[in-house]
Amino acid sequence: MPIIEIKNLSFSYEKQTILENINLEVQEKDFLAIIGPNGGGKSTLLKLILGINSVKNGTVLTFGEAPKKNLAKIGYVPQNTNVNTDFPIKVIEVVLMGHIGTKRPLFGYANEEKMCALGALAQVGMEKFAHEKIGSLSGGQRQRVMIARALCAHPQILILDEPTASIDVEGQKQIYELLERLNSHITIIVVSHDISVIMQYANTVVHINKTLSSHDISNLKSEKNDHFCEVELFKKFKEKK
């Protein structure tokens, strides 16, 4: 059974059609990359999967149920983690926010929750920074903290919206390597612009610009082991259409 199942999904915002007749299935331990132009509807699709926007036409099921029922099983790393960096908050407090709050004590955080948050920070290699102010970190470090926050609730799916935008090359590489490691037990969905980078890690790529076209890139990968050109990829998408 696919863990995410999207059928005949259309979505419009104030008369403007953003998504049209989207069909998509995500299997367990997939590493799905979603690419496409700005304003093409990538973030909207994520918001529908996360239940932030409600589905009006078509169906979106996560784990066979409505998205709102399975929030705890999905970790989310939002776009733009560089906003609000003046906010006086420690790294560990940001990560603790990831808990859904079922084991919460009367006040503060349970020890179990704290251990879990430190564990999540260790997973992304940021445990040393637990008590630093979030604003003092670099963009790449902050992004890893946001991934730790998403991992805190032990999700089965991790969804990231442009995780490497405005991060230096070294930081990007670290993040993708981290995602590759996590992919051994978690399904990963990444929205990204970095087509050539994502190709090394993803096993499925879909292109969204109002409508969706998908392509299994495994043969493509074996054809060319290293870098290949974006134009080539878009050609493949066109052929499919």
Add this chain to the structure above:
Amino acid sequence: MLEALSYDFIQNALLAGILVSIASGIIGSLIVVNRMVFLAGGIAHTAYGGIGIAVYFGLPIFLGASVFAVLSALIIASITLKHRERMDTFIGLMWAVGMAIGVVLIDLTPGYQADFMSYLFGSILAVSQADLWFMGGLLGLIVFIMTFWYRDILAVSYDSEYANLRGINVPFFYTLILLLSALTVVVAIKVVGLILVIALLTIPVYIAEKLSHSLFSMMLLSGLFSSLFTLLGLWFSYEYDVASGASIILVSAGSLFVFLGFSKLKH
């Protein structure tokens, strides 16, 4: 100076100053990190309408101002949750209308013109026993809420979209922050007046923010700085026989400049 401490009204003023300073330190921190400063200003001026209504109908002033401020906070919350992009227009509107209602009703009240200035600039030396109970009760309520719902309020303030995904009722906590802000603004009006209330809610908070690694320490430090500035301001006002509200604000602003100067030197 010491003999002054034996007067009841001075004791009341000091106690009121500390209670309100701690409350405004906690709530001011929330207002600043949630970028609601203009909004708090709007509530303060709208509250003047409540003062006018209370004066006109002979009701307790605090009660009138509180009810009006709470209502305006609820209206602002419901508008901003739906139309965030038009927020400033609505706040500006309520700001002016509230003020106008207050001015007209106080004009219409026979023989009641004297205290007009005291609401604009505060009247901490005229704090009554009942006022103190109100301030203490509000501080108790704020501390209670912050103790049990700190993590939710922190999550909503830092990243409301994510808080929503974690099952936190964001509109509820957003409205709660606004309601507490409204009530804090009302008691702060007593101390520094509605024109200066924004300074009390932001200057100590600004200094505390620069020195804090967490929202909790920011609240603690803000309360501390605010108390210090209020007490110094009161002393200044007593010693030189000048308006207390304005003295408190000038002491705060002076401290801010000293602080900024020192932090410049350090870099």
